[in-house]
Amino acid sequence: MTDDIVASVVRQWQAVNPGLDTGPMEIIGRINRCAALLQQAEDAPLRAAGLTRAEFDLLGAVRRTDRELTPGELARETFSSGAAVTKRLRVLKDRALVERRGDDRDRRVAHVRLTDEGRALVDRLLPEQLAYERSVLAGLDRPGRDELASRLSELLVQLEGRLGGARR
Amino acid sequence: MTDDIVASVVRQWQAVNPGLDTGPMEIIGRINRCAALLQQAEDAPLRAAGLTRAEFDLLGAVRRTDRELTPGELARETFSSGAAVTKRLRVLKDRALVERRGDDRDRRVAHVRLTDEGRALVDRLLPEQLAYERSVLAGLDRPGRDELASRLSELLVQLEGRLGGARR
DNA sequence: GTCAAATATTTTACAGGTGTAATACCTGTT
């Protein structure tokens, strides 16, 4: 059993402040660290396609819901601010990956859908992304992966209940 | 067993693209989502102290190693760019939380240490942070937490081996 | 019914943080 970075950080804290209950770091520190490493790595395939992770998330949200979404819905779906969505939509529209349509009844709202190219791009990129992720996870055996997924789900439910309910 | 957001996203993908192997999302999607929620939440206590998470990480790195660090070491330790560290140090120095000292032998390098106020701030904030984190994790029972920490450690070792070795 | 106020949706303006690349500076080597 080899050490990860968090284990050594915890050791440092214990050496300097022996009374400290560093228990939470063992989970939360590792989650943050994993997320940071994954982000660096996963950005690579997307960068090859000239896309930000945030832009890909937006395209994916439209693709998977399989209907037009408003900018507001996209903001909620991708957990970003409305302003960020506006800017991303502009970029993606200039690249002809999404189209906009004004609502007929309520002229405040817009409806966003993928162009054929946008859809094709998502459908090409997502399997690449998942294949990469599978290769990363291959170091864990099947029951280990299931266990991890299940524990993370429990934690995520807690976090959503506490923080994620009525957001933004 | 209640559903989390990732489970519903996976369901959406399956409905739209039944052949897709969405397995990796169950782990990686959840890690990213947990990290995002934790970041939003953890920023709160720090914001009360007028600190960014990144600034707090920097202070913590100096505190836990218990010696002076150079800007380069701080960049490696906190996984950010040298430029970001430079700017943070300027801010923290203006707030009298860190001090700089030039190396005598090699005048390229600087040594950074905490001021008394900086050290006191970290020592006050970190227990608050950990207490908050403990309350979030309280929804999981003890063996569940241990299991989660252990699985995350395995994954982190994999990720570090693959990506984290010689970085930046 | 009509108009004003409240509400809703999106965009724009602005400020702040980050990374990449270029620059400045320093050391040690040949």
Added chain:
DNA sequence: AACAGGTATTACACCTGTAAAATATTTGAC
């Protein structure tokens, strides 16, 4: 002395969120 390499900073461009503004709808009083 020139040069190769290391360390830190600066310059620049980009992305993000908050807050204010623009536009449109709904509500409620009269």
